[in-house]
Amino acid sequence: MVEVMISETSTFPKLLEKVSILSYDKDDMEYFVERIEYQNVERLKLFVEKFGDVVDDLMDHYQILVILFELTTRYPGIAYVHHFKGILDAFLESDHGSKLIQTSDPSFPTTSHLIKLFKLNTDDMLVEEEQIKKTVFLMLSYGLDVTLEDLDTVYRFYGYCDLFRLLLRMDVQFCDRHKPSSMVRMYCDPSTDLEMCLDDSSSIASLLDHFNHPKLKQLCLSSSNNQIASIAKELPQVPLLAEVARNAARKYIARGFKIETPKQFYSLLDQLAIDRLSKSMIALEIKLY
Template identity: 35%
Template sequence: MGQAPPQRIPRQDVVVPDTLPQKLVFAASRGRMSILQDPQHSSDLYTARDSAGNNLLQVTIKYRKKQAFDYILSLADFPLEALNDRRETALVMALATSAEERGFIHRVKRYFAWELIKRGANVHALNSVGHSLLHKSIVYRAHKSALILMRRGVDVNARNSAGDTPLHLLVKSRYSGRSHEQATGLLYHGANPKTPDSQGREVFECALSSEPVVRRLVELVYDYTFDELEQYDLRLECLLQLALIDSPVFERILQLDVEVVVDEDLFEDYFRDLFRIKEKYLRILIERFEDLVVEIIEEGSNEFIFAKAFPVRNSRLVANIDLLLDSTVGHFLVDFFNSLRCCTYYVTWSREVNESRAVEMLLNMLSYGVKVRPSDFLLAYNKFGYGELFKHLLMMDVNFNLSYDSFIVSILPVVISNVTLDIHEIMAKNAASTRVKIDDLFYYFAHPKVRAFMREKATKELLLAKIDKLPRVPLLKEYARDAFRKFFVQRFGIKGPRQFYTLLKVLPIGRPIEEIITFDRMLYHV
């Protein structure tokens, strides 16, 4: 093992070595071997102490001086268990970290701990706050030290001041490549996985609550915890976590005598997880715990805001919604969708979804009775533009109003959907609104009043540049289109977009004319 990099000695620790003990402490902190090995000083090596009560062995540990440490440790009968002013032994110091080490024990200090344990240092010592050396070895990943401590008979079930055993600490700590090996060693040497921590959680539950959850570690602890002949209370969040990590323990644990325990404060999390787990696990939950799934949908959806970030692949979200709708609990999910202001959020929120899949999913949701709202038009248009999804929504009779608290209103989809209103009425209703989006409107309108409205609402220079490119005199096609739409609505008493666009299909007009009337064809290329 290489020499540790030199450690800067704090200014307050530098003492002018005007006495022999101070000279020896200075030599130990700087690794001055010529002074330490001077035969004239041999007896004084045992008694010299620094201002904090550290003997020379502790000083070499403090300043990570490996060569000096090896020399002091080789001295016959050097006091390994001497305490400094903080009641710390050399081994306790070796398994502690300084502020500049930031919670990671230096490799040289791991070496110190290993050598001290081999030399017979007291492995049962506690640090100043009552943590055992095994706890510290686990936290600081001193794997060799932890192994030899277990072999020397350290209490593997001792609790630290926070109520955690070494096994608790291991599963709660950031996972490393040796964590599984350490857990195996602890369990082999008698660690009890059923011992609860200060919050009443056994090791299995702690392993499922760690970040990230390590499947291999969970499965190891499961094998040492559960027995076919016993009855268990299992928290629902643990069961869902097993499904989220795709662990075979999910199905194994349900073969036992298990009572699922629900936390009323976690229904929102349970509800979110229904859309995150794989279909096979969701199907098992519905079959085994139908009443519980209903309760999750009813209680969790009441507090759930789907506009929050939803960490799941869209394909899984889509598949799970389809599965839930097609199951015995489907009507409860429909009630939830119908309580929202916008159902197409489920379809269009992810960048991964393509429009054809969004259309398929929306039609499936509608077939189960999910309602469409005005905000769905805006969201579908903002996501895919005037495409297939938006055209399918036009076939729904929607009570359209122009009041939205959480949406920026795009004027063009409002014009297309509100067949009973013309552009001037819509502008009048939105004259005072600051949440208006005029993007795309300049491709269809050049009327002076509409142009003035667009200039007032434009928020980008690029939009203003496009508006300025519009002709001063609108095309006759624009006037003809608007006049026809108004006449058509009045002549046939049309109330909504479905009636309007269905009747339009039977008129003996050419495709180009139809596209102009439906805003499917741009009039101005600016």
């Protein structure tokens, strides 16, 4: 059946009409998985729709989602990206979409892999971003886990956006092997001390948008990046009162309510009886400088 699905002949649709039950064993399932990247997308959709019991069995034994993303490192290029997306959608948009997500390793950074795949292989930024958001939102509705790496990748490529804001309000899987950027640490943990973040050169420009700190300013003034140095030079002599109040509020909430996760922080912040502007400032949604 697998080879017929892959072949360019018209045999598969005819075979599909005549076969209602498939006999298979573990070796057959393994072969299906090994050849999954060669599948004809339209035929795969027909297979998934008709042989749901086989698909369920496959997902019980193999992490199809993880396997698909791991294959993408071997086949770069725009043509493969669209083919991969078709295979992913064949499962994701079927009745088995929820199981595809829920049988996957919760620590696997699915969103990060999806973004990097598209960013490295497509030129149409608008189409690519819309496709990513649509797919991620669908996977989240099925219970996709969010990792710290996912947050880091979303922020690195898109900055503070609707998707990033949503992910901050999910249960985030923390992994020791991934060190996030300083700005993402700030978003995830309101008790983070700014001085602990100054060794991350990739976040300096972003930190300048929100903080007017002597050590940060001095670091930027001595930067070889003229634009960063110029921005630092234009900062006020002392921090804005709004920054002082915001920093105090973040630390008070973190310590007073024993905040341990981003979800706890943003859920509490969303419920506070304060105006929308103040909430946005405390959440670092608004740039002060």
